[in-house]
Amino acid sequence: xxxxxxxxxxxxxxxxxxxxxxxxxxxxxxxxxxxxxxxxxxxxxxxxxxxxxxxxxxxxxxxxxxxxxxxxxxxxxxxxxxxxxxxxxxxxxxxxxxxxxxxxxxxxxxxxxxxxxxxx
Amino acid sequence: xxxxxxxxxxxxxxxxxxxxxxxxxxxxxxxxxxxxxxxxxxxxxxxxxxxxxxxxxxxxxxxxxxxxxxxxxxxxxxxxxxxxxxxxxxxxxxxxxxxxxxxxxxxxxxxxxxxxxxxxxxxxxxxxxxxxxxxxxxxxxxxxxxxxxxxxxxxxxxxxxxxxxxxxxxxxxxxxxxxxxxxxxxxxxxxxxxxxxxxxxxxxxxxxxxxxxxxxxxxxxxxxxxxxxxxxxxxxxxxxxxxxxxxxxxxxxxxxxxxxxxxxxxxxxxxxxxxxxxxxxx
Numbered sequence: 001x002x003x004x005x006x007x008x009x010x011x012x013x014x015x016x017x018x019x020x021x022x023x024x025x026x027x028x029x030x031x032x033x034x035x036x037x038x039x040x041x042x043x044x045x046x047x048x049x050x051x052x053x054x055x056x057x058x059x060x061x062x063x064x065x066x067x068x069x070x071x072x073x074x075x076x077x078x079x080x081x082x083x084x085x086x087x088x089x090x091x092x093x094x095x096x097x098x099x100x101x102x103x104x105x106x107x108x109x110x111x112x113x114x115x116x117x118x119x120x
Numbered sequence: 121x122x123x124x125x126x127x128x129x130x131x132x133x134x135x136x137x138x139x140x141x142x143x144x145x146x147x148x149x150x151x152x153x154x155x156x157x158x159x160x161x162x163x164x165x166x167x168x169x170x171x172x173x174x175x176x177x178x179x180x181x182x183x184x185x186x187x188x189x190x191x192x193x194x195x196x197x198x199x200x201x202x203x204x205x206x207x208x209x210x211x212x213x214x215x216x217x218x219x220x221x222x223x224x225x226x227x228x229x230x231x232x233x234x235x236x237x238x239x240x241x242x243x244x245x246x247x248x249x250x251x252x253x254x255x256x257x258x259x260x261x262x263x264x265x266x267x268x269x270x271x272x273x274x275x276x277x278x279x280x281x282x283x284x285x286x287x288x289x290x291x292x293x294x295x296x297x298x299x300x301x302x303x304x305x306x307x308x309x310x311x312x313x314x315x316x317x318x319x320x321x322x323x324x325x326x327x328x329x330x331x332x333x334x335x336x337x338x339x340x341x342x343x344x345x346x347x348x349x350x351x352x353x354x355x356x357x358x359x360x361x362x363x364x365x366x367x368x369x370x371x372x373x374x375x376x377x378x379x380x381x382x383x384x385x386x387x388x389x390x391x392x393x394x395x396x397x398x399x400x401x402x
Contacts, residue, residue: 083150
């Protein structure tokens with residue numbers, strides 16, 4: 001179905017998201033940090049990105065800007081995963097051009113419904 | 121619950137980074153670090169790993185607290201607990217250990233910041249004798265076009281930058297003190313002169329993707345307009361860089377210019393001191 005990049009430094013969270021997406025016939029690639037994400041983005045045609053804001057080497061907000069401007073991903077849905085309060089998440093989304101966000105912790109159904117929404 | 125506190129220096133950088141990141145999972149603002157970032161953090165802020173502590177329970181790390189030292193004051197930072205161990209007294213044990221180390225070194229003033237809304241931590245610090253001082257803002261700005269500035273600037277050499285930083289009258293938060301900026305790479309600064317004889321100075325750090333560590337002083341003239349012109353110069357010079365700056369006091373009169381130029385508050389911290397002493401340091 002879709003090729004989805006999960007940018008998430010917490011291994012258990014990344015593996016869980018990968019498993020959920022794979023069960024729904026998506027191909028899920030995982031990057032644990034910004035550097036790995038950029039390596040994957042430079043070599044793969046992605047349909048959607050799930051991006052954790054708190055990464056160990058670069059802020060998710062900064063990474064999003066780099067992906068959009070330097071990796072030709074202006075039209076790819078980039079969904080931010082964040083534990084920020086909703087009003088802050090909305091401010092970030094508006095300022096940085098996230099396609100959408102999903103609040104952590106999220107359920108299986110929530111993850112899948114957000115992914116489906118942005119793949120349409 | 122029997123805890124053992126070990127010096128953080130007993131662990132290598134990789135181990136310490138792993139312990140640190142474990143304590144940030146599910147935290148309000150996660151802020152994980154890789155090894156390079158943690159090493160830089162320790163260096164920039166003069167953290168002593170000999171007196172920083174790792175808390176162990178049944179042989180497993182369950183918490184971490186770091187203590188930074190400068191003449192006459194210390195700073196407690198990166199206090200964190202593994203999620204399942206929160207609320208069980210680990211934080212109090214770590215804090216008592218860090219404060220005991222600071223006291224043993226004869227340091228009278230202790231500083232820390234707590235994210236606003238982290239009530240359990242705030243309550244703990246109050247119980248340990250800390251008092252609220254002020255609120256500090258963490259601001260972000262996404263890249264965006266700005267109008268052309270009208271004021272003139274003159275780029276400063278490093279010596280002049282450090283001079284102006286050292287002349288600040290209001291004590292900055294630890295991350296923004298002159299010692300921190302003096303150890304940071306990529307620091308630049310300029311002086312500004314407006315048409316109505318306004319004067320000021322502006323210092324920042326620029327890395328590959330970000331602008332950060334914004335510091336400033338306005339000497340003569342309208343504070344809002346001076347700040348606006350300084351930010352216009354910054355964002356004209358570096359139009360594609362994301363900006364993130366920490367610990368600007370919430371009462372700072374220049375903030376209106378930041379908001380006008382697209383900065384917004386990501387979150388805020390409450391700065392707290394214990395045994396505050398009027399030391400003339402910046």
